[in-house]
Amino acid sequence: MAERTLTQTALKHFRTLLDERRAETLVHLAALEDDLGVARQARAEGSADDEHDPDGPTMSQAWSQLSGQIVDVNAEIIGIDAAIDRIERGTFGVCVNCGNQIAKARLEARPAAEYCIDCARKQR
Template sequence: MRLVEGARERLEAERREALRRLAGLTGDFEEVVAASRDTNADDEHDPEGATIAFERSQLATLVLQARRHLAEVEAALDRVAAGTYGTCERCGRPIAPARLEARPAARSCIACASAR
């Protein structure tokens, strides 16, 4: 029970941080997109054009990663609510508390994660 309560608190904190990060990255992405629309940058000939394209691509990747992390955290919170948190989804054995401490959204034990 104590493991689950501690996990819930860590997961809620991670969820808040992921939402904050996602909001910031989304705002940054929208600014880069707006800046690229407002310029006549020719990505092939303008040295700044490649920078804008790179920034847009990099931010898009970071937004995707933040969304995936948020989905993992929310799935872990669902497992807490369902009473299955801390159980490996592949083998059904308990996930080591140290692994859950390091990776609160972990779905599998170390053995199953290593076997992939």
């Protein structure tokens, strides 16, 4: 079921999707960085939480969780930027591994997808 390369209309559609997703992701990142700022301040002030609630999540656990989320969100933005770049270079929707067309349904769900479903499965 070889699909034709994407039409200009489809490319415009995915460009819009990517721009929207990028904007949402930036908002998400800003919120995470705010939270991290709060955690950083609490840590700088010497958090008493760690001693009072040894079974609860500690400040440093919250800290590393937030840092991990920020890394993920940053990676997502890089992925979105790369996809926008592929639109501009005319290689959007082509699997970077095997060169096959990525299914449109997959791009609808994950417009920043680099791999076709088969290659994505092999990556894991």
